[in-house]
Amino acid sequence: MSVEYAAQILEGSHRAAARLISWLEDEDERAYECMRQLYPHTGRAYVIGITGSPGAGKSTLTNGLARVIRQSGLRVGIVAVDPSSPFTGGALLGDRVRMNDLADDPDIFIRSMATRGFLGGMAKAAADVVKVLDALGKDVILIETVGVGQDEVDIVDVADTTCVVLVPGLGDAIQSMKAGIMEIADVFVINKADHAGADMLNAEVCARIEMDAHLRKREWSAPVNKTVAVESVGLDEMWLSIESHRKYLLESGKFYDNRRERTSREALRMIHGELFRVVREQLEQSGRLDAAVEKLMAKKLDPYTLMRDTVTEWLSSSQCKRRHDEDTQS
Ligand SMILES: Nc1nc2c(ncn2[C@@H]2O[C@H](COP(=O)(O)OP(=O)(O)O)[C@@H](O)[C@H]2O)c(=O)[nH]1
Ligand SMILES: [Mg+2]
Numbered sequence: 001m002s003v004e005y006a007a008q009i010l011e012g013s014h015r016a017a018a019r020l021i022s023w024l025e026d027e028d029e030r031a032y033e034c035m036r037q038l039y040p041h042t043g044r045a046y047v048i049g050i051t052g053s054p055g056a057g058k059s060t061l062t063n064g065l066a067r068v069i070r071q072s073g074l075r076v077g078i079v080a081v082d083p084s085s086p087f088t089g090g091a092l093l094g095d096r097v098r099m100n101d102l103a104d105d106p107d108i109f110i111r112s113m114a115t116r117g118f119l120g121g122m123a124k125a126a127a128d129v130v131k132v133l134d135a136l137g138k139d140v141i142l143i144e145t146v147g148v149g150q151d152e153v154d155i156v157d158v159a160d161t162t163c164v165v166l167v168p169g170l171g172d173a174i175q176s177m178k179a180g181i182m183e184i185a186d187v188f189v190i191n192k193a194d195h196a197g198a199d200m201l202n203a204e205v206c207a208r209i210e211m212d213a214h215l216r217k218r219e220w221s222a223p224v225n226k227t228v229a230v231e232s233v234g235l236d237e238m239w240l241s242i243e244s245h246r247k248y249l250l251e252s253g254k255f256y257d258n259r260r261e262r263t264s265r266e267a268l269r270m271i272h273g274e275l276f277r278v279v280r281e282q283l284e285q286s287g288r289l290d291a292a293v294e295k296l297m298a299k300k301l302d303p304y305t306l307m308r309d310t311v312t313e314w315l316s317s318s319q320c321k322r323r324h325d326e327d328t329q330s
Contacts, residue, residue, distance in 0.1 A: 002030045006037035009135050014109050017136045021111055024128050035128065038135040043259070045077070045134040048242060049159030050144045051184075056165045057191040058144045060229035066108060067232070068239045069140050075107040077133030077141040081126055109133060124273060126158050127266055157262060160255065161245045163187045163238070166205065168197030182212050185222045187241045193226040193234065202226060220248050279314055 008016035023031035050058050050065075059080065066076045111129060126143060133141050143158060164185040169192075188209075190202055205224050213221055223241040227234035249255035283289040295301035 002034040003037060005030075006034050006135075009034075009038060009132065010041055010137075012137050014106075014136070017109060017132050018111070020132055021129055024125065024132075025113070031128075035131065038131060042131045042134040045130070045138050045141045046246060047130055047141045047143065047158055047160045049162040050142060050165060051146070051162065052165030052189075052191075053167070054146055056167045057227075057229040058146075058165055061165060061189065061191060061227065061235070061238075062142050062144045064229055064232045064235045065239060066142060068235045070105065070107065074139040075137060076109075077130075077136065077138035078108065078110040079126060079129050079133070079141065079143045080110070080112045081143065081145040109136060109138060124266075124269060130158055157265060160249065160258065161186045161242050163189050163242065165189045165191050166201060167192045168195045168201045182208065186220065186245045187238070188222050188224040189238055190224060190226045191229050194228045194231070198226060219252060220245065279310065282314075283310070 005016045005020055009020060020031060020034050022028075023034070048065075050062050052058050062078060062080070066078060069076050111133075113125060113129065126145075130141055130143070162184050164181050164187070166188065168190070188205055190198055190205065192198065202224060209222055209224070212218070223244070225234055225238045225241055227238060229235070246255075249258065280289075283292075292301060292306055296303060296306070
């Protein structure tokens with residue numbers, strides 16, 4: 001069954017892709033077999049992150065950029081990671097409405113994901129969805145996420161090129177620059193350039209980039225683009241900036257280095273998640289977690305000892321089990 005779905009996805013079936021993503025969301029066992037089948041066919045798509053404050057115009061930009069990219073014949077996948085739950089509506093609905101006009105294009109696949117409800121964490125969910133769209137044959141994948149290095153998706157963990165969207169008048173530009181966006185921005189976008197203060201913000205960002213270049217020797221200096229997303233102004237230039245970053249990554253060898261680093265982090269994150277899931281399940285089902293918490297509350301046990309003992313015990317019992325399995329096999 002999942003083998004069939006994998007084959008359909010490789011042939012470009014949006015329906016099969018949507019089904020697999022639902023399985024991933026539900027942590028349905030069938031998703032794993034399907035993902036296993038797809039993995040060898042991933043790694044071809046170029047992944048672009050669009051991040052910034054709520055209301056900065058990320059969805060509008062993503063929509064417009066998708067159009068620009070489609071003009072060059074490339075197939076596009078869009079993942080919108082939205083902090084609001086689908087039940088409370090809000091921005092998620094807005095995104096759907098605005099991106100609706102793209103939905104008729106059979107070469108564009110759009111998926112909104114609420115940040116709630118992913119047991120394995122948002123970063124894993126986004127990385128999984130990117131793989132599905134990649135296997136689906138999308139050449140470029142756009143991921144829209146809120147915030148920078150917050151509890152939402154850490155976009156650098158999935159994107160080859162990260163675009164940071166700033167807007168004049170929010171007054172948080174300098175603030176968020178301190179919060180490490182200089183580290184993650186490959187391309188700056190000053191959206192709502194039709195608003196007052198866009199030139200000032202532009203100057204601020206450029207000054208900051210120059211200062212940063214003095215402090216750290218960087219090979220890549222993030223270009224700054226001004227856009228009016230609602231009027232599709234500046235989007236061609238934004239795409240050119242992304243393309244030149246891509247070219248830089250490929251020519252410098254950073255493309256491979258970054259992806260290798262990401263693969264390593266992802267592997268560790270997945271092992272971490274699965275170990276935690278298994279241990280937690282055992283502790284909860286056996287009632288041992290409750291018992292331990294009682295002792296912690298009564299100060300008859302401390303969490304440091306509990307942590308060490310749990311891990312030691314779990315490791316030795318799983319080793320015993322493995323030895324037992326080996327013995328019975330031979
Ligand atoms: N004036 C102006 N409004 C914009 C621009 N881009 C987006 N908007 C509006 O800003 C609001 C938020 O846009 P949206 O794309 O949903 O932002 P997101 O929350 O970052 O995804 C919407 O009402 C857009 O129409 C722009 O360049 N200029
Ligand atoms: Mg949005």
